[in-house]
Amino acid sequence: MSTSNRILLGVNIDHVATLRQARGTRYPDPVKAALDAEEAGADGITVHLREDRRHIQERDVLLLKDVLQTRMNFEMGVTEEMMAFAELIRPAHICLVPETRQELTTEGGLDVAGQESRISLAVERLSKIGAEVSLFIDADERQIEASKRVGAPAIELHTGRYADAQTPTDVADELQRVADSVAFGLAQGLIVNAGHGLHYHNVQAIAAIKGINELNIGHALVAHALFVGFKSAVAEMKALILTAAKS
Ligand SMILES: CC(=O)[C@@H](O)[C@H](O)COP(=O)(O)O
Numbered sequence: 001m002s003t004s005n006r007i008l009l010g011v012n013i014d015h016v017a018t019l020r021q022a023r024g025t026r027y028p029d030p031v032k033a034a035l036d037a038e039e040a041g042a043d044g045i046t047v048h049l050r051e052d053r054r055h056i057q058e059r060d061v062l063l064l065k066d067v068l069q070t071r072m073n074f075e076m077g078v079t080e081e082m083m084a085f086a087e088l089i090r091p092a093h094i095c096l097v098p099e100t101r102q103e104l105t106t107e108g109g110l111d112v113a114g115q116e117s118r119i120s121l122a123v124e125r126l127s128k129i130g131a132e133v134s135l136f137i138d139a140d141e142r143q144i145e146a147s148k149r150v151g152a153p154a155i156e157l158h159t160g161r162y163a164d165a166q167t168p169t170d171v172a173d174e175l176q177r178v179a180d181s182v183a184f185g186l187a188q189g190l191i192v193n194a195g196h197g198l199h200y201h202n203v204q205a206i207a208a209i210k211g212i213n214e215l216n217i218g219h220a221l222v223a224h225a226l227f228v229g230f231k232s233a234v235a236e237m238k239a240l241i242l243t244a245a246k247s
């Protein structure tokens with residue numbers, strides 16, 4: 001069980017691709033963003049190849065596979081198409097996420113408890129290519145226990161409910177739910193990551209929770225980069241995280 005205050009930043013570059021896809025141009029290139037992010041201190045690069053290809057494309061993933069100096073965290077739905085693609089590119093880290101075509105963003109965690117045999121088979125298959133498989137789940141003991149049972153070494157706690165909470169009481173409750181889930185996940189022997197909806201004003205409370213291995217952050221970074229540039233946006237986020245983790 002790790003309770004160190006070392007915490008990694010995974011930079012999600014999906015929304016660089018969202019901007020490109022909005023006009024069907026060649027720019028902005030998420031691969032360039034990934035390299036800039038690495039130079040600015042990113043510990044890894046996260047991409048989500050969605051079934052509807054609304055942002056990241058196969059081309060991006062294939063190029064990233066060749067050029068990244070850190071590591072790729074490949075987010076994917078549990079479909080045969082994605083399983084086969086993952087086996088082709090063999091990312092170091094794979095995060096299994098739920099996907100709904102019409103959703104604006106990933107609205108909740110993967111229901112591992114409700115489909116244990118299916119997820120267990122996926123984890124087994126992806127572990128064979130050497131990937132560390134993580135499950136993107138709600139901060140919920142039932143889902144954490146199920147994640148352990150299906151053999152995933154890691155989980156990523158969906159912080160969307162915390163990020164969306166409106167009142168101080170709700171924010172405090174959601175933060176506590178994440179903190180309790182981190183402790184519970186660590187007690188189960190899991191690597192615990194977290195992410196979704198984190199931004200410059202809400203990240204430090206999460207980063208201060210002891211034992212989180214990595215935070216994956218994307219949308220807020222890409223938005224801030226419009227004003228300060230991608231490297232500065234990443235460096236600012238990393239500094240906030242490291243300061244909070246030391247507190
Ligand atoms: C699973 C997850 O949380 C990320 O993939 C992130 O949310 C990317 O953005 P979209 O959910 O908008 O695709």
Ligand SMILES: NCC(=O)COP(=O)(O)O
Nearest residue numbers: 012195196197216218219
């Ligand atoms: N898995 C969460 C992620 O990669 C980043 O989500 P967001 O910061 O774009 O909401």
